[in-house]
Amino acid sequence: MSAQRQHNEAPHGAYTDLPRLLEARYLARQLDLHTRNAALALLAGQQSSSRRGRGLDFDEVRKYYPGDDVRSIDWRVTARTSDPHTKVFREERERPVLIALDQRNSLFFGSQTCFKSVYAAELAAVLAWTALEGGDRVGGLISAEHDTIELRPKASRSAVLHFLQRSLEANRQLPNRSPSTAMAMTQQLVALRRIARPGSHLILISDFADYSTDADLKHLSSLARHNRITVCFISDPLELQAPRAGVYPFTDGSSTGQLDTTSKTLSEAYELIVKQRLQTLQTDCRGLGIPVIACSTVDPIGKVLRPLFGGSR
16 A cells, blocks of 8 residues: 555554554654644643743843743842843754553454554554654653563664564554553553653553543653653544444453443443543643643544644754
8 A cells, every 4th residue: 555545544454564654654754743833732721831841952041021931030140130031942853752652452442444552553653753753862662461661762763663663563462361460551651750851752642541530640740840741542433432222242352241232321321431531631631731632543643643743844
């Protein structure tokens, strides 16, 4: 299939493959992770961000004007001149980009074009190539069902290829039916706190099936204080709208069950599960200035990313 597939069609199938992950670089050439446009600000619940992390380089000192961030006041210059002065920073063009890719059993599900795990892996590939095209260092945290793979950020094609290969391996191991205790979202966030350098751009790609405000918000808050974060929430259309009345078998990769949609009450309760999870995540992230990108497995990746990270270099 031509390279245009990544642009105009949603991913497909129960598993991804290396050619498709490599093909993602064509779409990446149309994107820019350094873009901070109005759509992204709107998703973050803010018009602009005055948050300054260590992903910024010092540029100059100038007189303070009303509205400037008081945290940037240069007190030594202010004391010497008896006139308030502030430090001005410019965004660092080369920075660490850490992609936290979820490949646990909860993502091994799909009803139409592809499984959530496939969509997540191919979305991560596009973003990894985009980071490299923008001159950033690329690394990641790949979460399988029972372990995580940590990849330190490097500004090289080989670093992206290594990330893609490990992503593919995790994807191909699904579903993992080992009786070992599954990795939790909390453990992934703790790992990110350990490996993320201040000033990094952290991209979280997951269905957030086990996200908990009580357990996870404090970790997100800590990460957001010193890093830029983008959240990509992956869902399948069948999770948001129950199928027509009937009894349907399903599996989560480790157990099986039945979904009875003959009951309107049960159908409505079923539809609320993922919707409420997304709403909770959006509310928590909005308070931290973190944009949440809602991605459906039927959406072309280019269509999802262009309004947010589209731009010319």
